[in-house]
Amino acid sequence: MKTAPASARADEPRWLTDEEQRVWRSYIDASTLLEDHLDRQLQRDAGMPHIYYGLLVQLAESPQRRLRMTELAMSAKITRSRLSHAVARLEKNGWVRREDCPSDKRGQFAVLTDDGYEVLRRHAPGHVDAVRQAVFDRLSPEQQKSLGEIMRIIAEGLQPSEAGADLPWLR
């Protein structure tokens, strides 16, 4: 029953070596624990999950404290749908407000409100502490640098579209 290979994969799958498996398991464990830890910390202190907090931060850093929905979704690396739901919730909290885009009637801005800014101001120190304690305080400067490089590489590889991706004929 092997006359016609069912998939395009060449032959034997390239399994992970034992060492690769250990690395991968460490990654899964750490990222699961870390996400959980930060979600809990922010949910408890600021009343929202980590990703929502990240949205407020992005807005706070943007000119006029506002961003088009699609831009915000891209910079947070989430789908527009997910963002739509998230902004709806943040709007209910009074931390974000929607505004129509004058130049494109389909467009919406998500705007950080004063209340939203205030929440951020109040809870940023606690969150920074949590990140420090979980990550930076435990790593040497070399490890921090290394982590940055590694994660940048991985993110680049997965980015749905990045500089030049709209020019596919250049490879």
Next chain:
Amino acid sequence: MKTAPASARADEPRWLTDEEQRVWRSYIDASTLLEDHLDRQLQRDAGMPHIYYGLLVQLAESPQRRLRMTELAMSAKITRSRLSHAVARLEKNGWVRREDCPSDKRGQFAVLTDDGYEVLRRHAPGHVDAVRQAVFDRLSPEQQKSLGEIMRIIAEGLQPSEAGADLPWLR
């Protein structure tokens, strides 16, 4: 109103430096994209999210292809509640079965069924490919080693309980 400091934090919050912020942002971006990518890959190919797949793998690697609920939850770094829901779903798929523990009537084993094993066997190659393409193929051997060490450190720091944690009087 500052006679009694409300928290244990000394005074000024220690903000992240610009470089630390870049590292952290890279981490958030990469881990968000990667989780998403693997969830989608496994949902599409195997019909379950990444974490469920991980549960099946843990069971497959365990003696008798079975594990007590609490042990499985700990090794997957999730809460018992979450595991309970997850196993309920996997049971509906026929990939896992529950069995009573004879020595402790409160206890339950989660047992990987033959169907569950088969699903794993069929989809492991595709998943390994996805992990390779997203991570290992992009990193040098030194970076892989480094990633393993860094993630091990972070996981250690967040582990709710680890070797010696049941001896708190030793610090």
Next chain:
DNA sequence: GGGTAGAAGTTGAGAGTTCAAGCAAGCCGG
């Protein structure tokens, strides 16, 4: 101008996660 493909954003249903509460069984001091 009218047709149409694509982009921006939303929606609803179903699946997954969290949190607090709950039940049953084991553990133990008296």
Next chain:
DNA sequence: CCGGCTTGCTTGAACTCTCAACTTCTACCC
């Protein structure tokens, strides 16, 4: 052997996320 503490696991409700429509508007083409 009984009362209370703890452990193992489950449950339901509220919340979040995904996926596939769907609406509205823009851009392009002729």
